[in-house]
Amino acid sequence: xxxxxxxxxxxxxxxxxxxxxxxxxxxxxxxxxxxxxxxxxxxxxxxxxxxxxxxxxxxxxxxxxxxxxxxxxxxxxxxxxxxxxxxxxxxxxxxxxxxxxxxxxxxxxxxxxxxxxxxxxxxxxxxxxxxxxxxxxxxxxxxxxxxxxxxxxxxxxxxxxxxxxxxxxxxxxxxxxxxxxxxxxxxxxxxxxxxxxxxxxxxxxxxxxxxxxxxxxxxxxxxxxxxxxxxxxxxxxxxxxxxxxxxxxxxxxxxxxxxxxxxxxxxxxxxxxxxxxxxxxxxxxxxxxxxxxxxxxxxxxxxxxxxxxxxxxxxxxxxxxxxxxxxxxxxxxxxxxxxxxxxxxxxxxxxxxxxxxxxxxxxxxxxxxxxxxxxxxxxxxxxxxxxxxxxxxxxxxxxxxxxxxxxxxxxxxxxxxxxxxxxxxxxxxxxxxxxxxxxxxxxxxxxxx
Amino acid sequence: xxxxxxxxxxxxxxxxxxxxxxxxxxxxxxxxxxxxxxxxxxxxxxxxxxxxxxxxxxxxxxxxxxxxxxxxxxxxxxxxxxxxxxxxxxxxxxxxxxxxxxxxxxxxxxxxxxxxxxxxxxxxxxxxxxxxxxxxxxxxxxxxxxxxxxxxxxxxxxxxxxxxxxxxxxxxxxxxxxxxxxxxxxxxxxxxxxxxxxxxxxxxxxxxxxxxxxxxxxxxxxxxxxxxxxxxxxxxxxxxxxxxxxxxxxxxxxxxxxxxxxxxxxxxxxxxxxxxxxxxxxxxxxxxxxxxxxxxxxxxxxxxxxxxxxxxxxxxxxxxxxxxxxxxxxxxxxxxxxxxxxxxxxxxxxxxxxxxxxxxxxxxxxxxxxxxxxxxxxxxxxxxxxxxxxxxxxxxxxxxxxxxxxxxxxxxxxxxxxxxxxxxxxxxxxxxxxxxxxxxxxxxxxxxxxxxxxxxxxxxxxxxxxxxxxxxxxxxxxxxxxxxxxxxxxxxxxxxxxxxxxxxxxxxxxxxxxxxxxxxxxxxxxxxxxxxxxxxx
Numbered sequence: 001x002x003x004x005x006x007x008x009x010x011x012x013x014x015x016x017x018x019x020x021x022x023x024x025x026x027x028x029x030x031x032x033x034x035x036x037x038x039x040x041x042x043x044x045x046x047x048x049x050x051x052x053x054x055x056x057x058x059x060x061x062x063x064x065x066x067x068x069x070x071x072x073x074x075x076x077x078x079x080x081x082x083x084x085x086x087x088x089x090x091x092x093x094x095x096x097x098x099x100x101x102x103x104x105x106x107x108x109x110x111x112x113x114x115x116x117x118x119x120x121x122x123x124x125x126x127x128x129x130x131x132x133x134x135x136x137x138x139x140x141x142x143x144x145x146x147x148x149x150x151x152x153x154x155x156x157x158x159x160x161x162x163x164x165x166x167x168x169x170x171x172x173x174x175x176x177x178x179x180x181x182x183x184x185x186x187x188x189x190x191x192x193x194x195x196x197x198x199x200x201x202x203x204x205x206x207x208x209x210x211x212x213x214x215x216x217x218x219x220x221x222x223x224x225x226x227x228x229x230x231x232x233x234x235x236x237x238x239x240x241x242x243x244x245x246x247x248x249x250x251x252x253x254x255x256x257x258x259x260x261x262x263x264x265x266x267x268x269x270x271x272x273x274x275x276x277x278x279x280x281x282x283x284x285x286x287x288x289x290x291x292x293x294x295x296x297x298x299x300x301x302x303x304x305x306x307x308x309x310x311x312x313x314x315x316x317x318x319x320x321x322x323x324x325x326x327x328x329x330x331x332x333x334x335x336x337x338x339x340x341x342x343x344x345x346x347x348x349x350x351x352x353x354x355x356x357x358x359x360x361x362x363x364x365x366x367x368x369x370x371x372x373x374x375x376x377x378x379x380x381x382x383x384x385x386x387x388x389x390x391x392x393x394x395x396x397x398x399x400x401x402x403x404x405x406x407x408x409x410x411x412x413x414x415x416x417x418x419x420x421x422x423x424x425x426x427x428x429x430x431x432x433x434x435x436x437x438x439x440x441x442x443x444x445x446x447x448x449x
Numbered sequence: 450x451x452x453x454x455x456x457x458x459x460x461x462x463x464x465x466x467x468x469x470x471x472x473x474x475x476x477x478x479x480x481x482x483x484x485x486x487x488x489x490x491x492x493x494x495x496x497x498x499x500x501x502x503x504x505x506x507x508x509x510x511x512x513x514x515x516x517x518x519x520x521x522x523x524x525x526x527x528x529x530x531x532x533x534x535x536x537x538x539x540x541x542x543x544x545x546x547x548x549x550x551x552x553x554x555x556x557x558x559x560x561x562x563x564x565x566x567x568x569x570x571x572x573x574x575x576x577x578x579x580x581x582x583x584x585x586x587x588x589x590x591x592x593x594x595x596x597x598x599x600x601x602x603x604x605x606x607x608x609x610x611x612x613x614x615x616x617x618x619x620x621x622x623x624x625x626x627x628x629x630x631x632x633x634x635x636x637x638x639x640x641x642x643x644x645x646x647x648x649x650x651x652x653x654x655x656x657x658x659x660x661x662x663x664x665x666x667x668x669x670x671x672x673x674x675x676x677x678x679x680x681x682x683x684x685x686x687x688x689x690x691x692x693x694x695x696x697x698x699x700x701x702x703x704x705x706x707x708x709x710x711x712x713x714x715x716x717x718x719x720x721x722x723x724x725x726x727x728x729x730x731x732x733x734x735x736x737x738x739x740x741x742x743x744x745x746x747x748x749x750x751x752x753x754x755x756x757x758x759x760x761x762x763x764x765x766x767x768x769x770x771x772x773x774x775x776x777x778x779x780x781x782x783x784x785x786x787x788x789x790x791x792x793x794x795x796x797x798x799x800x801x802x803x804x805x806x807x808x809x810x811x812x813x814x815x816x817x818x819x820x821x822x823x824x825x826x827x828x829x830x831x832x833x834x835x836x837x838x839x840x841x842x843x844x845x846x847x848x849x850x851x852x853x854x855x856x857x858x859x860x861x862x863x864x865x866x867x868x869x870x871x872x873x874x875x876x877x878x879x880x881x882x883x884x885x886x887x888x889x890x891x892x893x894x895x896x897x898x899x900x901x902x903x904x905x906x907x908x909x910x911x912x913x914x915x916x917x918x919x920x921x922x923x924x925x926x927x928x929x930x931x932x933x934x935x936x937x938x939x940x941x942x943x944x945x946x947x948x949x950x951x952x953x954x955x956x957x958x959x960x961x962x963x964x965x966x967x968x969x970x971x972x973x974x975x976x977x978x979x980x981x982x983x984x985x986x
Contacts, residue, residue: 108825125824126511148528159509169525172508205601209618212597220623228481235526235623242528242535271709315713315805396611
């Protein structure tokens with residue numbers, strides 16, 4: 001096998017002369033970075049990119065204490081969701097959408113989130129019957145950025161990640177703010193607003209190395225059976241995606257008004273102790289929003305707490321999940337008081353996440369105007385593992401493609417309608433989504449612009 | 450200790466070789482398994498020395514059929530996973546050629562440091578490539594590595610940087626990252642694949658030069674050659690590495706990567722305690738099963754173990770050297786009996802701030818006895834279970850009894866609670882206690898008809914349970930081939946189960962029987978056809 005041809009090395013004329021260790025500094029002209037006069041699109045006429053993400057919290061909320069039953073415009077957030085009040089004009093809340101099981105058993109703390117995110121019901125724990133919605137969207141929009149997706153968890157466990165293409169292809173999460181910073185804003189990050197650009201010859205060498213690995217594909221694949229071939233296709237796709245990232249890193253990025261390189265967050269403790277989680281989550285949220293603003297990714301996933309949440313307060317014997325089952329309802333209050341406290345913390349975290357996007361100015365508005373966040377839990381009333389009416393929200397205006405501020409009731413319709421609506425709001429040409437009784441061709445069209 | 454290991458190996462080996470003959474099986478599918486983190490680290494240490502730091506983010510594997518080793522055969526390589534491997538590869542390659550290591554890891558000096566040297570690069574990859582790919586490189590592959598090194602040298606202006614670039618390509622190549630069951634033209638596992646299957650099973654690492662030589666000569670296809678190599682591998686100190694990896698997988702010790710304890714509730718469980726707890730149990734296993742060549746079932750009744758300074762705090766025993774490890778035997782009458790009483794098991798299968806009889810009982814059923822405990826039903830009302838300060842239900846037994854009164858819960862809780870409640874004398878950090886909320890803890894129970902009154906009694910019941918020994922046989926077979934046991938392999942499993950008993954439950958004997966069995970290398974004809982390749986290998 002021969003290494004990449006020299007033609008490939010020199011295909012970017014701006015980088016001519018890079019070989020032999022010589023480094024050139026180029027100042028490329030601003031391209032489509034400037035916004036048009038109305039601030040709604042790039043000067044080239046291309047609209048501001050719309051990004052897609054997910055946010056997850058475990059264990060839902062106490063019945064009658066999250067959102068009032070009033071539907072239509074103007075969501076009424078109740079006690080446990082009070083932290084969301086300042087952001088309600090950016091949120092759509094969906095109630096009474098169900099997860100029909102078609103005779104399958106409920107896999108507690110699993111069926112719920114899998115159904116919401118894949119439009120399909122799993123048969124057993126670990127079974128991911130279809131790609132999660134972020135993967136589906138990423139297949140359409142994740143181009144032109146360094147990372148196909150940025151996946152984060154605040155719990156300290158990389159396995160706490162609800163994004164997957166299939167059972168055997170789950171995307172693990174970054175756990176530490178510092179590791180995410182190093183990955184996105186480390187030495188390979190090129191500040192798009194810097195006047196000069198110095199391509200790193202090491203990147204070119206790495207590209208040639210990965211290209212050589214990729215060129216083995218044909219020889220290697222012919223040695224495999226059908227099942228392994230499918231698995232290794234993903235390996236070689238991953239090789240190509242890293243090559244494409246290196247390709248981007250060798251080019252001067254277009255300036256971005258909203259992009260500011262964050263400072264190094266330093267080493268932070270990670271774990272499931274609540275204060276630790278809140279701290280990590282806040283740092284990750286802010287880094288992530290800047291990564292999006294700096295066009296490092298167009299797809300992201302953030303997990304605040306697991307479906308079987310092990311979050312706990314320092315000095316307390318019980319974790320959040322155990323409390324949902326074992327804490328008696330307070331006879332005076334009529335609900336589980338400690339669980340309610342955890343639930344409020346979940347929505348404080350959600351508000352922190354929303355705010356991270358809201359405080360970054362982009363165009364005439366904020367980054368939140370140009371994202372769509374699919375936020376869901378795994379259960380409605382955690383004490384009973386209730387799958388009916390799992391709380392789901394769509395947050396952000398998707399570049400003006402979705403109306404916000406509505407409480408929509410599903411009247412028992414499959415919860416996959418929310419996912420289909422999200423995909424259409426993202427501009428995807430998809431008319432139905434889900435499988436079996438979860439399959440739907442009915443988006444919530446009153447929200448779509 | 451190594452002398453003991455070698456001696457014990459011979460004792461174990463002498464036990465094998467009598468009794469009924471091994472049944473024939475159709476084998477299972479050819480597998481393509483991703484290296485585990487430990488295997489990757491072991492290979493780097495074996496090929497480049499322990500001075501090379503293998504830092505970075507390894508993508509976690511998914512546990513399937515009870516083992517990460519099985520999940521490794523079904524896990525895809527996402528871009529974030531490959532990103533991690535790419536970073537690790539570059540980091541390793543950079544160290545291999547740095548000034549500290551190149552003198553003995555690179556077998557030649559280039560004519561010029563600033564220019565490519567194909568001859569030197571070829572010499573490096575001929576030797577190193579064989580160990581990394583676990584087979585000799587084809588001429589095309591070798592030419593490719595040399596060409597990548599030359600091209601990278603041209604870009605970077607430094608021979609060693611170019612060599613590192615080419616080495617990093619090998620370290621992210623599927624031929625390195627995946628253990629592939631290559632088959633020959635007749636559909637049988639190739640000699641090189643046999644060598645890998647053997648070495649990853651017994652050493653948790655790649656074959657050494659001698660094993661690759663044996664594969665190349667066809668020795669592994671002959672009974673005498675195979676026996677010679679199996680006995681050599683079993684006599685090597687590296688077998689300890691293999692045994693540790695197997696039990697760490699079987700017992701779910703990957704949970705230690707994220708284990709946390711509340712420092713206010715368990716101040717004695719410090720940062721070092723989790724690492725030491727895991728190490729204690731692994732040392733106990735190695736000591737009993739390898740060094741002493743003991744009975745596997747004795748793991749559940751042994752009082753002999755090792756303690757460190759951090760564990761001295763947990764067990765309330767004096768440790769003469771707080772910085773190191775020392776043997777320790779809990780006295781007669783003490784309830785620290787068996788690995789299930791050790792801090793590793795007690796802390797891993799508990800909540801951050803309290804014990805859990807249910808989680809512990811489930812872990813013993815599933816990890817030690819290979820029994821599947823059904824998932825909990827939905828729509829269960831747990832109101833009967835009160836908090837730990839409940840004045841009516843003071844102990845876990847009282848709370849669980851109240852909870853299990855619900856008919857939909859009682860089925861599973863009858864399976865797990867009697868086992869877990871027998872360990873309630875150990876709190877969530879593994880510390881001994883006799884009371885909870887001022888009430889005495891009742892550790893009595895029954896497992897599969899065997900009654901007991903305390904934690905030591907549970908150990909005896911586990912020792913006597915046929916499920917304990919058959920479970921390790923099942924898991925070891927599955928682990929060794931990296932897949933669930935195929936339906937046609939049941940006669941082999943039954944044979945090994947009986948042999949394990951006749952071998953007095955010696956682990957070495959079991960490992961040897963597996964490694965020498967035709968069934969261990971058998972590839973089912975239907976899958977062999979799809980995976981035929983590289984007959985030249």
